Amino acid sequence: MDTIGPPMPIAIDPEAWVNAVQLAWQSAGYRLTRPRVRVLQVIAGYRAPFSVEQLYADLHQQYPSPGRATVYRTVEQLFHERWVTRIHSGSSDSSYTLSWPGHLHHLICTSCGKVMVFHGCSLENLIVQLAHQTHFVIEDHLLEVYGCCADCQTAVTPENASALSS
Numbered sequence: 001m002d003t004i005g006p007p008m009p010i011a012i013d014p015e016a017w018v019n020a021v022q023l024a025w026q027s028a029g030y031r032l033t034r035p036r037v038r039v040l041q042v043i044a045g046y047r048a049p050f051s052v053e054q055l056y057a058d059l060h061q062q063y064p065s066p067g068r069a070t071v072y073r074t075v076e077q078l079f080h081e082r083w084v085t086r087i088h089s090g091s092s093d094s095s096y097t098l099s100w101p102g103h104l105h106h107l108i109c110t111s112c113g114k115v116m117v118f119h120g121c122s123l124e125n126l127i128v129q130l131a132h133q134t135h136f137v138i139e140d141h142l143l144e145v146y147g148c149c150a151d152c153q154t155a156v157t158p159e160n161a162s163a164l165s166s
């Protein structure tokens with residue numbers, strides 16, 4: 001088993017993400033159609049979690065826009081391959097955000113929607129203990145961390161503007 005290091009926050013570069021997905025799909029023998037590439041590009045442009053309906057609406061502004069089925073199937077495939085992940089906090093809609101295959105978790109700003117990912121999940125030890133105590137075969141786990149990002153804490157709002165001037 002891997003030793004667990006400290007959490008390592010990383011930023012996903014949108015351009016690198018689009019390239020990596022295309023490369024993975026090409027080597028898996030999937031067809032890289034223009035509509036599917038458009039879906040990837042629009043997803044990579046989001047700075048906050050998005051819903052599939054929002055994605056479809058944004059894609060629809062441009063020509064040629066992919067059909068609804070293509071949009072849904074593409075997001076579903078990206079989710080299964082862990083190129084995007086579902087965000088559970090916040091809106092009731094299923095929201096998605098960029099991810100990367102492998103064991104990582106997300107940190108979400110509740111103010112601006114910015115998402116960071118981190119490696120080094122320290123739940124591994126807990127999961128081993130739980131499996132041992134309960135005889136569960138543990139398949140997966142969810143961890144989502146949310147709060148206010150550094151930029152939003154320093155942003156000038158009407159409330160902290162008056163506090164700063166007094």
Ligand SMILES: [Zn+2]
Binds near residue numbers: 110111152
């Ligand atoms: Zn923020």
Ligand SMILES: [Zn+2]
Binds near residue numbers: 104105121122
């Ligand atoms: Zn984990």
